[in-house]
Amino acid sequence: MSGGDKLDFEIRPNSAPVSAAERAAVLAAPGFGRVMTDHMVTIRYADGKGWYDARVEPYAPIPMDPASAVFHYAQEIFEGLKAFRTADGTITMFRPEANAARFVTSARRMAMPPLPPEVFMDSLHRIIEIDRDWVPEGDEGSLYLRPFMFASEAFLGVRPASEYLYLLIASPAGAYFTGGVKPLSLWVSPDYTRAAPGGTGAAKCGGNYATSLAPQAEAIEHGCDQVIFLDAVERRYIDELGGMNVFFVYDDGTLVTPPLTGTILPGITRESIITLAREAGHPVHERLVSLDEWRSDAASGRLTEAFACGTAAVITPIGTVRSPEGEFATNGGEPGTVTMSLRQTLEDIQRGRIDDRHGWVHRVR
Structure with a gap:
């Protein structure tokens, strides 16, 4: 054909x-x-x-x-x-x-x-x-x-x-979260990376997920829910979780997410969040965010929230981040108001509870 x-x-x-x-x-x-x-x-x-x-x-x-x-x-x-x-x-x-x-x-x-x-x-x-x-x-x-x-x-x-x-x-x-949405605890993998420039990071292929299984097991061994990867070149910048994209929320209402440089899966939920956040008056920037920046901005209070997103979990807040260098929390480890507001809006659109102004909802004949 x-x-x-x-x-x-x-x-x-x-x-x-x-x-x-x-x-x-x-x-x-x-x-x-x-x-x-x-x-x-x-x-x-x-x-x-x-x-x-x-x-x-x-x-x-x-x-x-x-x-x-x-x-x-x-x-x-x-x-x-x-x-x-x-x-x-x-x-x-x-x-x-x-x-x-x-x-x-x-x-x-x-x-x-x-x-x-x-x-x-x-x-x-x-x-x-x-x-x-x-x-x-x-x-x-x-x-x-x-x-x-x-x-x-x-x-x-x-x-x-x-x-x-x-x-x-x-x-x-059923519901992805039993007992309500709970902030994730993340383990920063010191030994593994998810994808490298020129590789298959932007493709949704099984191999990308297979490579995340050993570091995910490592995360569980360290008492964390998920693994988060750093870039494969400098080992400094936030990439994504094993199966979810990442967003950061700052005290001026700005949202930041790592750019799509070929190593990160272009998430459909990620793209939808960018649109909804901008409509709600939040500037959104796609730029590199280092682990050191995340840690220092969380400590100063400049970074007020962090969350992960994907098809299965929709949007879930990130609470604590743990690595061999120590542990820190964003927003005291609690869900943030911007995070939960975006989650509610996205779910309301998906389930037909509010008007879909973007033509995202596809009716089955």
């Missing part, structure tokens, strides 16, 4: 879906990423043929050749977004077009064929429509959507694969 064509999806309904009673039990306390819905989307790609064989089919294991290129050379990318059930029963997604665009960017960085955005969007609609009963009700639940693609060609030569498989699975999710 060409980039502007649409694919016809073959629909194969699950003949043995989860019962309504079992589904209700899951939706009562879904957790995150534990239970999958009844269906998945699969689309194949081959050089010279393009994208083909688009299906909505029962969720099931997929056969894999041991020589599949993804096992050996890690050509793999993914996305993450949510579907919400609003108060009037409408199902919506938040900025899925941005996820489609980032999926293309990630594919190009990993030498993979871009999935046309219109096919990406169609796949989201297809799985939500067939599994719409899995979208939780209420103010905290959502249906987490996980599109991903990997090299499926069986070969052992070092080159881009000629065959790929795109899949889309879905999982009901």
